[in-house]
Amino acid sequence: MEEEHQDREQPEIVRCSEPQSHCSPDDTDSLKAAATITLDNTSPAEQGCGTEDPPPCKLDALQEISSTNGPSEPEPEPEPEPEPQPQPQPQGPGGEGPLEASSDQGKVGAGEENGPSEPEGPAVEDDQPENASDSASTDNTLEDSSEFVVTVLARGSLEDQGEGPSSELSEASSPAQAPAPSHRDEDVTAESWRRHRKHVFVLSEAGKPIYSRYGNEEALSSTMGVMMALVSFVQSGDNTIRSIYSGEHGTDEHTVVFMQQGPLVLVSVSCSRQSEQQLRSELLYVYNQIVSMLTQASINRIFERKKNYDLRRLLAGSEKILDGLLNLVDSDPSFLLSAVHCLPLASSLRDSLSQILQKAITPNLVFSILIAKNQLLTIVQEKTVIEDARLEPADLHLLLNLIGASSAFQAGEIWTPICLPLFNPDCYFYAYISYLDPPDCTVCLLLLSTDKEAFYAVADCKRKIDEGMRTQNALRAIAKAQSYSASQVGVSDLRHFMYKPFDVPDNHRQLTQFTSPEMEAPYSSEEERTRLLDLYRYMHSRIHSNSRPLKLIYHVAERETLLAWVTSKFELYTCFSPLVTKASAINAITKLLRWIKKEEDRLFIRNPPKYSTTPNPSKSSRGGKGGPDRQDTTDNGFLSLL
Amino acid sequence: MAEKKVGSRREFLGKASALRVKMVILGSSGVGKSSLALRFSKDEFKNSSPTVGCAYLTQVVCLHDVTLRFEIWDTAGQEKYHSVTPLYYRGAHAALVVYDISKRESFVRAQLWLRELEKHYIPGETVVGLVGNKTDLPNIRQVSLQEGQSLAESKGLVFMETSAKSGEQTSELLLNIAHRVNQRTMDKDRDLTEWREAECVELYQGNRPHPLTACCPIGP
Numbered sequence: 001m002e003e004e005h006q007d008r009e010q011p012e013i014v015r016c017s018e019p020q021s022h023c024s025p026d027d028t029d030s031l032k033a034a035a036t037i038t039l040d041n042t043s044p045a046e047q048g049c050g051t052e053d054p055p056p057c058k059l060d061a062l063q064e065i066s067s068t069n070g071p072s073e074p075e076p077e078p079e080p081e082p083e084p085q086p087q088p089q090p091q092g093p094g095g096e097g098p099l100e101a102s103s104d105q106g107k108v109g110a111g112e113e114n115g116p117s118e119p120e121g122p123a124v125e126d127d128q129p130e131n132a133s134d135s136a137s138t139d140n141t142l143e144d145s146s147e148f149v150v151t152v153l154a155r156g157s158l159e160d161q162g163e164g165p166s167s168e169l170s171e172a173s174s175p176a177q178a179p180a181p182s183h184r185d186e187d188v189t190a191e192s193w194r195r196h197r198k199h200v201f202v203l204s205e206a207g208k209p210i211y212s213r214y215g216n217e218e219a220l221s222s223t224m225g226v227m228m229a230l231v232s233f234v235q236s237g238d239n240t241i242r243s244i245y246s247g248e249h250g251t252d253e254h255t256v257v258f259m260q261q262g263p264l265v266l267v268s269v270s271c272s273r274q275s276e277q278q279l280r281s282e283l284l285y286v287y288n289q290i291v292s293m294l295t296q297a298s299i300n301r302i303f304e305r306k307k308n309y310d311l312r313r314l315l316a317g318s319e320k321i322l323d324g325l326l327n328l329v330d331s332d333p334s335f336l337l338s339a340v341h342c343l344p345l346a347s348s349l350r351d352s353l354s355q356i357l358q359k360a361i362t363p364n365l366v367f368s369i370l371i372a373k374n375q376l377l378t379i380v381q382e383k384t385v386i387e388d389a390r391l392e393p394a395d396l397h398l399l400l401n402l403i404g405a406s407s408a409f410q411a412g413e414i415w416t417p418i419c420l421p422l423f424n425p426d427c428y429f430y431a432y433i434s435y436l437d438p439p440d441c442t443v444c445l446l447l448l449s450t451d452k453e454a455f456y457a458v459a460d461c462k463r464k465i466d467e468g469m470r471t472q473n474a475l476r477a478i479a480k481a482q483s484y485s486a487s488q489v490g491v492s493d494l495r496h497f498m499y500k501p502f503d504v505p506d507n508h509r510q511l512t513q514f515t516s517p518e519m520e521a522p523y524s525s526e527e528e529r530t531r532l533l534d535l536y537r538y539m540h541s542r543i544h545s546n547s548r549p550l551k552l553i554y555h556v557a558e559r560e561t562l563l564a565w566v567t568s569k570f571e572l573y574t575c576f577s578p579l580v581t582k583a584s585a586i587n588a589i590t591k592l593l594r595w596i597k598k599e600e601d602r603l604f605i606r607n608p609p610k611y612s613t614t615p616n617p618s619k620s621s622r623g624g625k626g627g628p629d630r631q632d633t634t635d636n637g638f639l640s641l642l
Numbered sequence: 643m644a645e646k647k648v649g650s651r652r653e654f655l656g657k658a659s660a661l662r663v664k665m666v667i668l669g670s671s672g673v674g675k676s677s678l679a680l681r682f683s684k685d686e687f688k689n690s691s692p693t694v695g696c697a698y699l700t701q702v703v704c705l706h707d708v709t710l711r712f713e714i715w716d717t718a719g720q721e722k723y724h725s726v727t728p729l730y731y732r733g734a735h736a737a738l739v740v741y742d743i744s745k746r747e748s749f750v751r752a753q754l755w756l757r758e759l760e761k762h763y764i765p766g767e768t769v770v771g772l773v774g775n776k777t778d779l780p781n782i783r784q785v786s787l788q789e790g791q792s793l794a795e796s797k798g799l800v801f802m803e804t805s806a807k808s809g810e811q812t813s814e815l816l817l818n819i820a821h822r823v824n825q826r827t828m829d830k831d832r833d834l835t836e837w838r839e840a841e842c843v844e845l846y847q848g849n850r851p852h853p854l855t856a857c858c859p860i861g862p
Contacts, residue, residue, distance in 0.1 A: 293722060317671055317692030317720040406694050412683065412716070416695020417726055431695070452729055459698070 039239045183323065188215035188223075198270040200286060200326055203228060205263050206308040211286075211319065213326055217312070227267050231258060243276045259283045262296065263303035264311075272534070275541035278336065282329050285394065288421040289325050292398045293318055296425035324405030325398070332374075333533060336540055337571070339500045339514035340393045343375040345481050347601040349474070354378045354609040356468035360461040364451040365613045366429065367391065368461075371444045372478055374404055376605065379511065383610040392422035393512050403433060403444055413462070415455045418448075432458040436466060437475050486517040489595045491588045495560065496523065496532065497574040499596055501604070515596070515603040522559075532560075536573050539564040543571070554582055563589065660702055660711035663823050666731040668759070669740035670751040671719030674775040677806035678740060679716035682816050687807050693718040696730050703820040710820050728762070735827075736769040736819050743774045743803065746784040756797060769822040771800040773815065778805040 186193050193215055201220070202211040207228035209217035217224070234241040244256040257268045257279040266283040274282075291299065294314055302309050329335045345353075357368040357380040366385050370377035381391065402418070417428040432447040432455065445465060447458050469475055486496050500514035523532045535557055542550050543566050555562045561576045563585050574592065576585055596603065667675045676690045676697065683699040697716040702709060715730040717723070731737060737759055741752040752772065759770060772794045774785060787803060794801030800818055804811040 314720075314722040316722075317718070318722070320691050402694065406691050412679070412697045412699035412714075414693075414695055414697050415730075416718075416723075418695075433694075452726070455698070 037234075037241065037244050039234060039241055183214045184216055184319065186215040188219045197272050198268065198326070198330065200283070201227065201267040201269070202286065202290070202322075203265050203267070204303065204307075204309070204311060205260075205265060208308060208310055210264070210311045210315065211322055213323065227258075228265060231260065231265055247271075255279060257283065259287070261287045262300050263307075264290070264299065272537075274537050275545070277544065277546065278537060278541060281338075282326075282335070285325060285329060285335060285397070286322060288394065289322060289398050289401065290315065290318075291421040291425050292395075292402070292419045293321070295419045295428065296421065321402060321405045325401045328397075328401055328404070331529070331533070333498055333516065333536060334393070334397060334514070336533075336537060337498060337500050337514050338393050339512040340396055341375045341516065342513055342603065342605055343372055343377055343481055344484055344515070344599075344602050345377065345478075347606070349477050349481075350378050350605065352472055353474060353478075354380055356465055356472070356474070358609055358611050359468065360464035361611050361613045362449070362454060362457040362461055363613055364449050364454060365447060365458065365461065365611075366450055367446070367448040368611075369396075369399070369446040369448075371400065371403065371446060372442055372481070374400055375483075376513075377443075377478065377481075378605060378608075380609045380611055382614065383612045384614055386610065389423055391420070391511060395420040395422045396511070399431070399446060403446065413459055415458075417452070428452075430454065430458075432462065434459075434462055436469060443475060443478055483518045485520055487520075488517070489592055491591045491595075493577045493580045493584065494588050494592065495575045495577060496520075497572065497592060498536065499573075499592075500571045501600075502569055502571070510608060511605070513604050532575060535560070535562055535575070539573055554585065561585065565589065660709040661827075663710045663712050663736060663820070664715065664734045665712050665736040665738065665819065666715040666717060666734040667738045667740060668717055668727070668731065668755045669719055669738075669773075670742075670748045670755075671721075673719065673740045673742040673745070673748045674806045675719060675740050676716050678738070678773070678775060678804065678812060679714050681806045681809060681812040682712070682714055685809065685813075687809070692720060695723060695726070701816070703816060705820055705824055708824060710824065712816070712820070731759070732762070734768060735823050736771065738771045738773050738815075738819070740773045740775050741785065741790075742776050743785045743790075744776055744779045744782040749774075749785045749789070753793065756799075769800065769819055769826060770797075771802065771815065771819055772797075773801075774803040775806055777803050777810055778807045 196214050198213070200211070200213040201209070201217075201224055203209050203224040205228070207221075207225050209221045209224045211217055212220050212224075230244075231241055240260070241258045243258065245253070246256070247253040252271070253273065254269060254271050255274070255276060257270070257276055259266045259268075259280055261284075264287060266287055268279045268283050270279055299311070302311070302314075332341075334341050353370055357370065357378065360368070366382045368380040370379075376396070379391075379396075398421070399418070412434075414431070414433040416431050416433070418431045419425065419428050429448045429450060430452045432445075432449070434445050435441040436443045436445055445462060447461060449458050451457075486494055496517060496519060498514055498516045500512070502512075519529050519532065523529050535555075539553055539555060539562055542553055543564055550564075551566055553562075553564045555564070556578070558578075560578050561580050562574065563576070564571075564573045566572070572589070572593075574585070574589060576588065580588070600606070667679055669675050671692065676693050677687060679697065679699050680686050680688060680690070683701045693716060695718055699714045699716060701712045701714065703712060704710075715734070717727050717730050739752045739755045739759070741748040743749075756770070756772070759768070772790060774787070774790045790803065791801055793799075800815075800822060802811055802815045802818065804815055806812060
């Protein structure tokens with residue numbers, strides 16, 4: 001489908017640049033309209049066009065794209081399914097439901113909001129603009145939602161035109177206050193849905209919805225259609241859409257970030273004021289979590305075979321894992337720092353835990369990981385494998401999320417294929433997951449093997465570990481382990497900090513870690529925590545800014561003072577009470593660094609122990625990226641299901 | 643090592659030992675496989691989230707002359723795991739195919755699972771049970787008792803309707819399966835391995851079917 005409408009779009013683009021010139025005079029004050037589209041390889045000319053481009057033109061263009069898209073959809077979707085669908089597939093009677101809907105909707109949204117720019121383009125015959133307002137209010141949920149993105153784009157300009165925040169829109173969305181029981185069942189037409197801080201959508205290149213953080217992705221197919229239209233419109237100009245900024249400063253600011261990964265398109269619509277870079281890295285986590293369940297190779301192959309494949313078939317039941325990931329991303333700074341949080345533990349205890357793991361091995365065991373309270377206790381790694389490739393914090397985050405998001409693990413022992421996308425995106429490990437302390441389920445053991453037949457052997461390792469823990473009474477010691485409080489550092493005015501040491505050359509195979517005290521008063525409430533994390537995110541974005549990276553920032557915020565400092569050895573974010581002076585803050589940091597140095601054996605895993613389990617040395621290279629055993633494409637099991 | 647002929651050694655088995663029975667639970671997503679498994683092993687009910695991969699639980703069933711240690715493989719119903727499911731049902735002594743009586747779709751799917759099982763088994767080797775779960779939802783029943791019964795009869799399967807939520811008929815189901823497995827091993831002289839605490843585990847019997855080729859890719 002992609003190839004087809006590429007050609008068809010060509011004339012459209014030309015047309016789209018015409019209305020631009022028509023529109024501009026109408027919106028003389030649209031300079032204020034703060035919708036900025038960032039493209040990949042923007043030439044200066046395009047840049048200018050991007051910033052000054054009045055949104056109506058974009059809508060116009062959009063509308064044209066989608067209207068050519070819809071009817072020209074030649075795919076009747078024969079769906080030669082050898083196997084009956086396990087999940088009921090609510091397929092629109094007209095085959096490509098989503099895009100068709102989007103074409104209507106694009107029209108509705110655009111037509112209403114900018115009467116003057118009525119399409120002279122290839123209007124869809126059966127779609128009457130005069131019915132538009134009716135359809136928006138009376139039609140089902142599928143209709144309204146697609147305005148979301150359009151709205152984000154359009155609001156700035158609408159407000160400039162003195163129409164206020166689109167009376168039409170606020171009418172359409174009834175003030176449904178009652179929060180839906182589950183995000184999945186949320187009414188996507190409700191204002192509350194629009195107000196979510198951060199939406200994340202995943203769709204296929206064919207515009208098929210795959211995942212939405214809030215609301216049923218089925219009901220959002222038109223919204224996703226609009227998104228795909230934006231992506232392919234820009235693509236047709238040999239460019240890549242990266243982001244859209246909308247809204248005036250301070251009011252209703254939204255950042256829309258697009259990311260294409262193979263056949264998947266991920267979109268983040270956020271008013272969290274995070275940097276585009278941060279939002280993009282979050283989208284990458286989402287993509288990688290999907291890869292961890294399916295592998296990149298199989299995702300790519302599925303879509304090579306069938307462009308309009310409905311990936312939800314394979315992801316059914318995994319929404320919770322993605323939901324959980326996004327909640328973690330919002331609340332856990334590990335993701336921001338790309339580092340692993342270890343539970344502080346006396347080094348002697350950590351060592352003895354490692355030894356217990358080291359002793360319980362079986363051929364092809366690659367990683368043994370102990371987790372408590374969603375933090376790392378210890379990790380033991382296979383020697384030869386880790387020489388080839390290192391375990392990235394991001395992969396560990398995905399594993400931790402998988403464990404945290406699924407209560408099913410608490411029932412028994414789990415044996416599941418899992419891919420570590422950064423380690424090797426195309427292959428599976430087999431993960432054995434079991435809690436060591438039922439029924440409390442706080443200490444979790446994770447054993448990763450490359451042998452799918454190894455369940456009993458690996459389960460036997462668990463028994464040995466169980467025994468080792470029992471004889472050393474380790475579980476009780478772990479239960480006592482706690483995170484620490486910032487007050488323990490003994491520096492007045494220091495409220496909180498995050499410290500991430502960089503790899504030192506001699507143990508560059510080490511997992512990147514960070515340490516951070518508990519968030520305590522005044523950051524004990526959910527809102528305050530979020531506020532502090534937002535401040536950290538802001539500092540982080542300044543430090544890591546592409547255009548103007550900083551090494552040291554002293555930031556006096558409304559209710560606290562923050563200092564961020566990055567050197568070749570560490571990255572540090574600190575939060576002080578608002579009364580601190582610059583001199584005393586610097587002084588405090590010196591003390592803090594001294595304290596961390598003193599405590600580092602307790603705060604970090606200093607030397608991750610290793611073991612050797614590959615009986616056949618030639619096999620060891622299998623873990624490596626691009627190793628000789630890179631997954632052969634012929635025997636992927638998923639394809640047998642297509 | 644711990645492998646012993648059931649017939650000849652049965653009388654010598656002490657109370658500490660039990661015979662291992664591998665049982666796999668199959669069926670589409672959301673029919674209550676994990677809930678059934680949890681009933682079997684702990685007699686509890688929890689609202690569970692979708693199973694990841696496969697969960698392994700155990701339960702010991704005492705019959706009058708023998709103790710069976712059920713190793714229950716609770717598979718994930720989600721399609722993405724179907725390619726690995728053969729890994730779990732290979733060499734099983736018993737298989738339960740579960741459907742949700744309030745969802746016709748799951749009944750259709752159950753028939754596919756049965757067909758899939760038949761491909762890999764010599765009839766009479768494995769005790770196969772058809773289970774209509776969620777009898778606690780009689781008001782929205784879509785699959786009648788007769789339908790389930792006649793399907794089971796036509797294929798010679800154990801049939802039972804259960805409710806993992808209320809616990810209705812679940813222990814009866816497990817007992818029924820246990821009796822059949824026991825019966826079949828006596829008739830067929832098929833070996834069950836003995837299970838002993840703290841002893842190294844022997845994975846499979848020698849006569850298990852050949853590993854399936856259509857399995858998912860082997861890890862790195």
